[in-house]
Amino acid sequence: MAPSDLPPRHDEAGHSSHPTGSEEQHAGSEHQVHVIGLMVGTALMFIGFLNVFLSISGGFEINIVPFLIYFGGLAVWANAAIETASIRYGVMAVAIALALGLFQYGEVLFWHKQVLFWVTIIIVMYFMFVEPKKPTT
Helix, strand or coil: CCHHHCCCEECCCCCEECCCHHHHHHHHHHHHHHHHHHHHHHHHHHHHHHHHHHHHHHCCCCCCHHHHHHHHHHHHHHHHHCCCHHHHHHHHHHHHHHHHHHHHHCCCCHHHHHHHHHHHHHHHHHHHHCCCCCCCC
16 A cells, blocks of 8 residues: 555644655654664663572672663663653653662662562563553544
8 A cells, every 4th residue: 555545644633644755754763763762671671680580589699780770771661662751751760860879879788679679570560461552543
């Protein structure tokens, strides 16, 4: 189906518009950037979480680096995944503030690892059981 065969889109004022080739290309590259952000953010969060999880189950000490990786991944993921700007930048600010706070503190205590572990489990369970909204067409 050619772009000219698509039905016209209507904006909030009721004006119809046909997407041009450059608009479609820009939207496609923007989508790719969001996908890359989701993948990189999720991978960084997983790497940081895995180090924390293994240190809890193995009983060994870790330094601050897995927490920095985790919170950096959370900031990247939030930038790509959250659509509402105030929530997106709020999550990013909290992630960066927690990373800087733990970096300033300088050591990781057992309860730090426990809080990160259980909060991550709760967040993952939330996203597992909440169905995404269906796009309106």
